[in-house]
Amino acid sequence: MKVSRDQMQANRVRILESASRLFREKGFEAVSVAEVMKAAGLTHGGFYGHFESKDDLIAQAVAHIFAASEGGGPGGLAAYLDAYLSPEHRDGVGAGCPTAALVSDIRRQTPAARAAMAEGFKSQIDHVAAALGDTGGDSRRRAIGTWASMVGAVVLARAIEDPGLAKEILDETRAWIDDGTRPNKNAPR
Amino acid sequence: MKVSRDQMQANRVRILESASRLFREKGFEAVSVAEVMKAAGLTHGGFYGHFESKDDLIAQAVAHIFAASEGGGPGGLAAYLDAYLSPEHRDGVGAGCPTAALVSDIRRQTPAARAAMAEGFKSQIDHVAAALGDTGGDSRRRAIGTWASMVGAVVLARAIEDPGLAKEILDETRAWIDDGTRPNKNAPR
DNA sequence: TGCCAAATATGATCGCCATCATGTAAGTGT
DNA sequence: ACACTTACATGATGGCGATCATATTTGGCA
Numbered sequence: 001m002k003v004s005r006d007q008m009q010a011n012r013v014r015i016l017e018s019a020s021r022l023f024r025e026k027g028f029e030a031v032s033v034a035e036v037m038k039a040a041g042l043t044h045g046g047f048y049g050h051f052e053s054k055d056d057l058i059a060q061a062v063a064h065i066f067a068a069s070e071g072g073g074p075g076g077l078a079a080y081l082d083a084y085l086s087p088e089h090r091d092g093v094g095a096g097c098p099t100a101a102l103v104s105d106i107r108r109q110t111p112a113a114r115a116a117m118a119e120g121f122k123s124q125i126d127h128v129a130a131a132l133g134d135t136g137g138d139s140r141r142r143a144i145g146t147w148a149s150m151v152g153a154v155v156l157a158r159a160i161e162d163p164g165l166a167k168e169i170l171d172e173t174r175a176w177i178d179d180g181t182r183p184n185k186n187a188p189r
Numbered sequence: 190m191k192v193s194r195d196q197m198q199a200n201r202v203r204i205l206e207s208a209s210r211l212f213r214e215k216g217f218e219a220v221s222v223a224e225v226m227k228a229a230g231l232t233h234g235g236f237y238g239h240f241e242s243k244d245d246l247i248a249q250a251v252a253h254i255f256a257a258s259e260g261g262g263p264g265g266l267a268a269y270l271d272a273y274l275s276p277e278h279r280d281g282v283g284a285g286c287p288t289a290a291l292v293s294d295i296r297r298q299t300p301a302a303r304a305a306m307a308e309g310f311k312s313q314i315d316h317v318a319a320a321l322g323d324t325g326g327d328s329r330r331r332a333i334g335t336w337a338s339m340v341g342a343v344v345l346a347r348a349i350e351d352p353g354l355a356k357e358i359l360d361e362t363r364a365w366i367d368d369g370t371r372p373n374k375n376a377p378r
Numbered sequence: 379t380g381c382c383a384a385a386t387a388t389g390a391t392c393g394c395c396a397t398c399a400t401g402t403a404a405g406t407g408t
Numbered sequence: 409a410c411a412c413t414t415a416c417a418t419g420a421t422g423g424c425g426a427t428c429a430t431a432t433t434t435g436g437c438a
Contacts, residue, residue: 145365152341176334
């Protein structure tokens, strides 16, 4: 059956959002086209009316995730880091940071998908730099170091089953970042 | 055809080593049993004489990788970090750090594989702690923060196509770690 | 030297998945 | 209202990959 033009656009968005959640949760390869369509409340047949291929969906879903997560929530650096390095973010892969969820998988995807991811990376670095403030010539260094620590800690915490060790990694990295980003860290206290 | 007992053990080791390289390069799911056997110079049929299943191979391969990478090379902390955050390590996924290569994939594997990985994690943290020396009560914090940064930087650098940006991430993270691990970082210079 | 067990090779089987073919019914423009 | 388009559903198709069945050859032991 045909649906209205608006309904079709809404369906397309639902497909993209189901896909982006599933891809983050299970990785690109482990998610089937039929599974995405089912999660969007449709059947597999209509898929190729919306996308050229699964690879096309992957590329568009990556772009969609980053477009949706632009801006970020309220609060300054501390709130941002607290949320990023929280057990809630650790457990909420499907709705969490696309970088932490997909970094490893993206290597094996098409150039289009990798390009979309690269854009997301750049805007994340800028976002971290902005949150850190601009207190010196090494602001980019502090942004990149902070970002790498954040992503590393979340990825590692997610790989670890022992909740105590996972929490320790998040908390210690949080404190370690605080040490590293303190602007006057080389001055006497 | 049958082979000698020694030959069979050698074959088993070759399978494990082919598997561990391929898994790091392409991820667990993207590597087929036949591909592993071919890389080991055998055909797919003999596989189940060595392992119960592909999941069994994965678990044993993970354990094998960490067992093989025990100890680490010569040199102190600086040499270790330089090597870890080098373009060579970035490009040598198949022979590089199993943690950086497999963190994301391990979440979707069997308990046996995850347990083997967890052991590797713990020994890596201890290894970093030892390399850092033991200069204070926050030595574990510094080890975990350093480790998360290292893994994060390599995983991100591998996901990025632009060699310039990838190199920048490795180098800036290297410098950032130096800042963060300087024991007297809060003392006047 | 031979028998026998075992290690590999070759060749199914079965299910999953991306993609395509075709049917169907409901929007859309006149 | 009508004809036509089109979005989606149902139902192939073809390939790949994990696992199993069977054949073959040869090391190990009497």
